[in-house]
Amino acid sequence: MTKRVVLIGHPVAHSLSGAMQQAAFDDQGIDATYELWDRPPIGLADAVAELRTDEFLGANVTIPHKERMVPLVDRLTEEAHATGAVNTITKEGKRLVGHNTDVPGFRVALDKLVGKQKMPRHAVVLGAGGGARAVVFGLITEGFQRVIVFNRHLHRAEALVKHFGRSASHMELRAMPWHESIIESELAKTKVLVNATSIGLARDETPVPGELIPPELLVLDLIYKRTRFLREAEAAGCTVLDGELMLLHQGAAAFTLWTGKPAPLELMQKKLHEARAGGLSSAEGEPTGAASAAAAPAAEPTSPATASEGEPTGAAAPD
């Protein structure tokens, strides 16, 4: 029987995960299809009930359902429990297991952006949704000493900080209200800046005006197109990285969980590029521009320094 894997989100139209995962299934001789399920929050419980039938191998979960999925599965892995967010589901018979492969995906991106650089381990995170939870957990476990979380609805950032209370007891983790003057003052004290909001996903908007971003920050946008946020950060003199590397590695980890096989990473990356070049949207739902996508090579961080040294400029594709 052909098995089914689904991406549950709202929206999910034209997901890139489909291109990447279906190619990986076909390449590895796995008889499975990857489908997109656009389900609003009210339809989530029914979607989860359907997953329990034999034909399903598992699922991915995306915006805005990652936190809502936690009470709907039967068991959480350590990382899903620690983050309070689920982005991948596997099956144990009819039982559903919730995983969080955004965490290892984020670690790969962070390693690319920061590497072994000696610097104060301070970060500012914009957003407090499911993606932000993976980011904050990754920063805590990678030894960051000060992490400030800004969110439009402060109570959600406060809930996130409370959730990580114990694992963050050795460091400073704080929620702060979304005021430009406070953000500006925190950006002056930080080295790493992560956009984990969906601002920039559907429209060319930025969570933080470029003039508030000091030079020489290491900047990651979880959205993997050349967002206005990344363009303005780069213009301010920052090193920037988009969310493609994180998407690739969370997808590779999910593939291995469903199939027990190593993921064909090169093929998956190639399919992501092709899909971006075709102007599709990402697995996380954002539309991508054909022009910038076609010109964007692998997810390399970009900085004025690396660009002038003639290395790949990654996200620095034409607008």
Ligand code: NDP
């Ligand atoms: P959620 O729906 O859980 O969270 C959305 C976040 O964006 C919240 O912090 C929300 O703030 C904020 N937000 C949305 N609209 C606005 C707005 N107009 N003004 C201010 N804040 C806003 O989504 P996820 O956390 O799952 O995803 C967030 C982003 O991260 C998406 O763009 C997604 O594509 C990306 N992502 C990428 C991954 C990758 O592999 N590259 C992995 C995971 C996520 P509030 O709480 O106040 O509503």
